[in-house]
Amino acid sequence: MAQRLGIDVGGTFTDVVVVKDDGTVAVEKVPSTPGDPSQGIFDGVRKIEASRGIVPADITIFAQGSTVATNALLEFKLPKTALIVTAGFADVLEIGDQVRIDAFDLRVDRPASYVTRDMVFEIEERVDRLGNVITEMTDEAVDAAIDAVVASGAEALAVCFLFSFRNPEHEQRVAERMRERAPGVEVAISSSVAPELGEYGRANTTAVSATLQPLIARYMNRIVQGCAEVGLTSPTYVMQSNGGVMSIGEAAENAHRMVLSGPAGGVLAATKVAGTSGQRNLITFDMGGTSTDIALIADAKATLVRQTEFDHKPLLVPQFDIHTIGSGGGSLARVDESGLLRVGPESAGAQPGPASYGRGGTRPTTTDAQVVLGRVDPDRFLGGEMKLDLEAARTAVQVHIADLLDVSVEEAALGILQVADTVMAKGVRVVSVNRGFDPRDFHVLPFGGAGPMHAASVAQAVGAVGVLVPQNPGIFSALGMAGADLKYDYTQVIDEAVLNLDIESLQSVIESLIEKSETRLLPAGAEQIVHVRQARMRYAWQDNDLVVPFIGDTLTETVVADAVDEFHRRHQFEFGHSDPEGLVEIAAVGIESTGLLLEVNLGGGDGSGVYTAETDVVRPVYFEETKWVDTPIFERASLLPGAFIEGPAIIEEREATTVVPPFSTAEVDRHLNIAITFVQH
Numbered sequence: 001m002a003q004r005l006g007i008d009v010g011g012t013f014t015d016v017v018v019v020k021d022d023g024t025v026a027v028e029k030v031p032s033t034p035g036d037p038s039q040g041i042f043d044g045v046r047k048i049e050a051s052r053g054i055v056p057a058d059i060t061i062f063a064q065g066s067t068v069a070t071n072a073l074l075e076f077k078l079p080k081t082a083l084i085v086t087a088g089f090a091d092v093l094e095i096g097d098q099v100r101i102d103a104f105d106l107r108v109d110r111p112a113s114y115v116t117r118d119m120v121f122e123i124e125e126r127v128d129r130l131g132n133v134i135t136e137m138t139d140e141a142v143d144a145a146i147d148a149v150v151a152s153g154a155e156a157l158a159v160c161f162l163f164s165f166r167n168p169e170h171e172q173r174v175a176e177r178m179r180e181r182a183p184g185v186e187v188a189i190s191s192s193v194a195p196e197l198g199e200y201g202r203a204n205t206t207a208v209s210a211t212l213q214p215l216i217a218r219y220m221n222r223i224v225q226g227c228a229e230v231g232l233t234s235p236t237y238v239m240q241s242n243g244g245v246m247s248i249g250e251a252a253e254n255a256h257r258m259v260l261s262g263p264a265g266g267v268l269a270a271t272k273v274a275g276t277s278g279q280r281n282l283i284t285f286d287m288g289g290t291s292t293d294i295a296l297i298a299d300a301k302a303t304l305v306r307q308t309e310f311d312h313k314p315l316l317v318p319q320f321d322i323h324t325i326g327s328g329g330g331s332l333a334r335v336d337e338s339g340l341l342r343v344g345p346e347s348a349g350a351q352p353g354p355a356s357y358g359r360g361g362t363r364p365t366t367t368d369a370q371v372v373l374g375r376v377d378p379d380r381f382l383g384g385e386m387k388l389d390l391e392a393a394r395t396a397v398q399v400h401i402a403d404l405l406d407v408s409v410e411e412a413a414l415g416i417l418q419v420a421d422t423v424m425a426k427g428v429r430v431v432s433v434n435r436g437f438d439p440r441d442f443h444v445l446p447f448g449g450a451g452p453m454h455a456a457s458v459a460q461a462v463g464a465v466g467v468l469v470p471q472n473p474g475i476f477s478a479l480g481m482a483g484a485d486l487k488y489d490y491t492q493v494i495d496e497a498v499l500n501l502d503i504e505s506l507q508s509v510i511e512s513l514i515e516k517s518e519t520r521l522l523p524a525g526a527e528q529i530v531h532v533r534q535a536r537m538r539y540a541w542q543d544n545d546l547v548v549p550f551i552g553d554t555l556t557e558t559v560v561a562d563a564v565d566e567f568h569r570r571h572q573f574e575f576g577h578s579d580p581e582g583l584v585e586i587a588a589v590g591i592e593s594t595g596l597l598l599e600v601n602l603g604g605g606d607g608s609g610v611y612t613a614e615t616d617v618v619r620p621v622y623f624e625e626t627k628w629v630d631t632p633i634f635e636r637a638s639l640l641p642g643a644f645i646e647g648p649a650i651i652e653e654r655e656a657t658t659v660v661p662p663f664s665t666a667e668v669d670r671h672l673n674i675a676i677t678f679v680q681h
Helices: 038-050 070-075 137-154 170-179 199-229 248-260 263-275 366-372 390-405 409-429 451-462 473-482 503-519 558-577
Strands: 005-007 013-020 027-030 061-066 083-087 120-123 131-134 156-160 186-189 234-240 246-247 282-287 292-298 308-310 313-315 322-325 331-335 341-347 443-447 464-470 486-497 528-539 548-550 584-596 617-623 626-637 642-648 649-653 657-661 666-669 673-680
Touching: 005 038, 005 263, 005 473, 013 038, 013 473, 027 038, 027 473, 038 199, 061 199, 061 263, 061 473, 070 199, 070 248, 083 137, 083 199, 083 322, 120 137, 137 170, 156 170, 156 199, 156 486, 156 673, 170 186, 186 199, 199 234, 199 248, 199 313, 234 248, 234 263, 246 248, 246 486, 263 282, 263 292, 263 322, 263 473, 282 409, 282 451, 292 409, 308 666, 313 673, 322 409, 331 366, 331 390, 331 409, 341 409, 366 409, 390 409, 409 451, 409 617, 409 649, 443 451, 443 473, 451 464, 451 657, 451 673, 473 584, 473 657, 486 503, 503 528, 548 558, 657 666, 657 673
Parallel strands: 005 061, 061 234, 083 120, 083 156, 156 186, 282 443, 443 464, 626 649
Antiparallel strands: 005 013, 013 027, 234 246, 282 292, 292 322, 308 313, 331 341, 464 673, 486 584, 528 548, 528 584, 617 626, 642 666, 649 657, 666 673
């Protein structure tokens, strides 16, 4: 029997899921180990073997994602990294671009570069915009630069020459020579990492990849060793930011593709829910311990973007359009100097965690507020494996919030949740209203350990249709990783007006990109390969480019003309204007190549009709509309398709709790999703 293992290493918990080919799912949740994230992975493997009888040797495919790359960049815990550039361009990272973090703050500080100015070295060489060599690069110049890099003590080297995406020979020569002279130094070249227009974006992305490579290489080595120790012999893959996986052997050389490794798994799983549930417009709401990741899925497709910002610096890598805010289950609440209640972005993290965890934390978090209001049962957290301390939670809220605001502990706890929900509602508007979408056309799909507790109030705040809580929301990202396929994206700069295109030459470029992707996908285990051909188009002399598909396997004038029409339509939607008579350029062409692995059947339920769900379990829960009220508590596993519940109600499962507020109803669909709708009152 085929079994796929997915593991999501989060900031507080590491989620483990095994999906069998009959659709049954086994899950476990263990504390993350920040000092060595790989340790949490194998703690989870051992636990799921002991508790669920999953034999590691029987795993067919293992895919994992983590926040290792993200946290290293955020915390600047990075190895010493050097950068080699074309002579005269040593300040590329320092100068950056004209984008200001705050246009009206004259004292704002630019974020620090990943490579300090004293670690930037120059080589006399020059290639023009068409790839022609203007200044030859000598071996002596290369060796002199490498000598300086070695003397600096750098563990990693980034190489970014002008127009190397047109002619990568000089970069490749430097990398080859560096590996000969100092094989222990990791090397990243821009022509491989980010063959794109935009010198600053290219240089920063290459620097990100280079500085992460030593860390990711060590992390992957520990995973390989750990797999051997626990008996995992299956192919091992790593989640990328674009919703696909890559082989573990390629991860270190593509470290920049892991910056959103963890959140991407949940968005991928959500697209599959959108494709089967009938609710094709979803706003994903992934609330974990330290942050909330929000993305939009329109017509069952998540948006991929080619350029984003990380810590206010450009990152040129295909990834899901995910908006992250510093609000999670561990977000700390406080009263500021002005007497205002604030929640986040500071988090209690895995250690010491919320006050209710009993690990030494004394300050209140959103999780503590949920415990105080009775929405989380202290005796049944994680299925009873972890007991929560109600009195510690009440004391934290009382001392740090209620006493300072002169309100009851319940009002203080409710205020904490309302502030957190307001912050998260703003994040929902960023991915919807700010992108031209009306949240009233979408359902909120929550996951993560805390998502289903907050989703209804956030959905009401933005006017969403309702909430759709998927199966296994507490380990949803890991579930997405278990079902992920291989995926690679390749791009080549064209920078040519559509009117001047040679269709045959453009077809040849795309075919070369396809060949490149297949040389990586086939050895990695792809059973079938699907290619999506694309172009990045823009109006002449403009920077705002959009990705549009080329429909079909072969380019023709008609195919290109249809793509241009689609570009005009999307430009109108995205920016509010278009010019059908305007000159259109193709900035670049690219492909998304997906290598299909073993298919995952997530199963569903049988049954039809609607029945009123019943339970004998009741406990007091506090809501703004009702104050303390006896509230029915349901076991999610007992709810079959058609089950109907009137709020208020609490639906519990081992890894998550779903809050059905007053004046709402919940119904279980045939795929065992819980659909919450709101009643006018």
